[in-house]
Amino acid sequence: MGEKVVPIAIDPDPLAPYAICPGWKVGDLVFLSGQAAIAEDGTIVGGDDFDLQLGQTMANIERVLQAAESDMSKVVKVTIYLKDMANFPKIVDARKKYFTPPYPADTIVEVSSLALPELLVEIDVIATT
Template structure:
């Protein structure tokens, strides 16, 4: 089977912590990567940092980095993120995390407070869109 530019390729890792939930980690469509929401779940499907926002945020960014790498991309090629928080008082920490994990030009961003995420212990989830080829420029 020949892959055409418009074909979407499912992003996989080994192990794939999302597979038991019947969810794809994301898809690569040409030079665009679209991820599912990443949260503080380790490679074995266990929650990291229950009750600790900082630990959960670091695991979430590590997971996002891992999925992007599996698709041939990286955090410096992210053009859009949507960040879901269960407590908007963590917003100042998000600003710091964005400065730590992203660089200029900053990705477009939507931050939403939600009542809960997929599992009750989760406090943050991030979904992203990123480039594979080319650079993000101002």
Template sequence: MQALKQIHTQPDPYAPFLLSQAIQLGNLVFVSGQAAIGDDGEIVGKGDFDRQAEQAFKNLDRVLRAAGTSLGGVVKVTIFLTSMANFPKIVELRRKWFSAPYPADTIVEVSGLYSPDAMIEIEAIAVGPGDAR
């Protein structure tokens, strides 16, 4: 059986929640939901979806790099939104942060995330080092 490798970022705002930023198993990287958490552990852009989305994608990029891969290695994302009113912005975000072939994607509206101020959270599965697109 292959060993699980825990992926950390510095700082790691998720450590107080007793979860891993990501886990690598073989050549796959499973990334925990990335929200608009700043280095101080606080939500960036309270009430501002665009700022939160930007920070969430930056956090996704950072944890993927810590795992030795990149956004180009993402094969599947799940994006959680607290309002589908922001759905049209997701297409532009995909264009900005990903490139063809675009990852498989599921978007879900939820009644709430880990904080009442959080508006978006992104989880991902990526291929690891050496296997990115």
């Protein structure tokens, strides 16, 4: 294939205890692992507050993208996992806050649980460099 494939490294890496790479650069594309409200020290941010969890999740996405020499303006695809679809209007507001037109392609699904029981939202993205 000839594409350069490089793991994205962040330090500290709150996903390391779970044997998860934050993401991969494949040629000019960046694939992030699902990001959630996990602080750099591994603690869950926000408790039952969806807005706080979403803010931390987006900050984590920005952090990993920056490590990959990318940014939010280069995100082309977003997949969002919600524990409660009642938060969908907040996701629409977040799209307008964190992205600009043309907005990324998007998939959103409600799930019964995420990797850690305290998590309310998880988001993975694909971006360009």
